[in-house]
Amino acid sequence: MLASRPHMAGPKPKRATAKAGEEREAPPSEEIRIPASIAERLAEKKKEQASVAPKEPKRLVKLRIRRQDANDRPDTRRWEEFEVPFVAGMTVNTALERIRKDPRTATGQEVAPPVWEASCLEETCGACAMLVNGRVRMACSTLVQEVAPKNQRITLEPLSKFPCERDLVVDRSRAFESLKQVKAWIAIDGTQAIGKGPRESQDLQAERYGFSRCMSCAACLEACPEYGGARPFVGASAINQAHLMNLHPTGSMQKVERLESLMGEGGIADCGKAQNCIDVCPKDIPLVDSIGAVARDTTKRMLFGWLFK
Numbered sequence: 498m499l500a501s502r503p504h505m506a507g508p509k510p511k512r513a514t515a516k517a518g519e520e521r522e523a524p525p526s527e528e529i530r531i532p533a534s535i536a537e538r539l540a541e542k543k544k545e546q547a548s549v550a551p552k553e554p555k556r557l558v559k560l561r562i563r564r565q566d567a568n569d570r571p572d573t574r575r576w577e578e579f580e581v582p583f584v585a586g587m588t589v590n591t592a593l594e595r596i597r598k599d600p601r602t603a604t605g606q607e608v609a610p611p612v613w614e615a616s617c618l619e620e621t622c623g624a625c626a627m628l629v630n631g632r633v634r635m636a637c638s639t640l641v642q643e644v645a646p647k648n649q650r651i652t653l654e655p656l657s658k659f660p661c662e663r664d665l666v667v668d669r670s671r672a673f674e675s676l677k678q679v680k681a682w683i684a685i686d687g688t689q690a691i692g693k694g695p696r697e698s699q700d701l702q703a704e705r706y707g708f709s710r711c712m713s714c715a716a717c718l719e720a721c722p723e724y725g726g727a728r729p730f731v732g733a734s735a736i737n738q739a740h741l742m743n744l745h746p747t748g749s750m751q752k753v754e755r756l757e758s759l760m761g762e763g764g765i766a767d768c769g770k771a772q773n774c775i776d777v778c779p780k781d782i783p784l785v786d787s788i789g790a791v792a793r794d795t796t797k798r799m800l801f802g803w804l805f806k
C-alpha cells in the first residue's frame with residue numbers, strides 16, 4: 498500500500514478561506530499524476546493478469562430455421578443454420594433479432610434476414626407463434642435457456658396448419674373465419690340510446706375472465722389432431738370464444754345462433770377430446786371447460802330446441 502501522497506504537479510494551491518455567511522469558492526481542480534515507474538509497474542501487472550486469467554469460451558446459440566421465399570414458392574423451402582452469441586435471459590425472439598441485424602449463416606454466407614411476426618413482445622398479441630423444436634410456442638416468451646439448456650440446436654419452423662407466407666410467417670385467416678362463424682362478438686353496437694344493459698355479477702365476471710384471455714395465437718389449433726387440412730373443425734379457440742360470449746348477459750341474446758353454428762359440420766362434435774389444446778395454450782385458458790360447456794349446451798339445444806321455435 499502506498500503510504501505517501503502522490504506527487505502534486507505545480508505550485509501548492511492556496512487554501513480557500515471564507516468568513517461565516519460568505520460563499521466558499523470551490524478549490525481549483527488538481528490533476529493527479531502517477532509517477533512513471535508506478536505506471537509502468539501497473540501496466541505490467543495488468544498484462545500479467547490478462548495472460549493468466551482463464552478465457553471463458555463464448556457460448557453461441559445455434560439456430561436452424563426453415564426458410565421459404567413466398568407462399569407460391571414451395572420449391573424455395575430450405576433450412577439455414579445460424580449462430581448468435583448467448584446473452585443471459587435471451588428469448589427466441591431476441592435471437593432472431595440478432596440474426597436479422599447480421600444475417601449470416603453459421604458458415605459465414607450472407608443471406609436475406611429471416612422473416613417472422615412479433616408485436617407486443619409480452620405474450621399478449623399472439624403474433625409470434627411458431628414451432629420451436631417441434632412444439633408450438635411464443636417466440637417472445639420462450640427462453641433460449643429453457644429450450645436449449647445444454648446448448649442444443651434450436652429448430653424454428655412456421656406453424657404447419659396454416660399456409661406459409663414467408664419463412665416463419667403464416668396466414669391465420671382460417672382461424673379468424675371460424676370466429677366469424679361462431680359470431681364471437683356481442684351484437685349491440687348502434688347509435689341509438691337503448692338504455693342500460695343487464696347487470697353482470699362479480700362471480701360471473703371472474704368466471705368469464707378465465708375464458709377471455711385468448712390472443713388468437715392459434716397454438717391450440719396447431720396442436721389439435723382434428724384441425725387443419727381439409728377437415729372443417731373450427732377448433733378450440735372459436736368454441737371458447739362462443740362460450741365466452743354466451744356467458745355474457747347481453748351476449749347471450751345470440752346464444753342460440755352461436756350454438757347452432759356449432760351443431761353442424763366442423764362444430765363441437767368434431768372435437769376428438771385429445772386435450773392437446775390445453776397443454777399448449779400460453780394463456781392457460783380452461784379450454785376443456787369451455788368445450789365441455791358448449792357440448793352440454795348444444796346437446797340441450799338439440800334435444801329441447803324444438804320447444805322454443
Ligand code: SF4
Nearest residue numbers: 711712714715717778
Ligand atoms: S385458446 Fe389459447 S392457444 Fe388457442 S388461440 Fe387462444 S390463447 Fe392461443
Ligand code: FES
Nearest residue numbers: 616618620623637
Ligand atoms: S410478440 Fe406478441 S405474443 Fe409474442
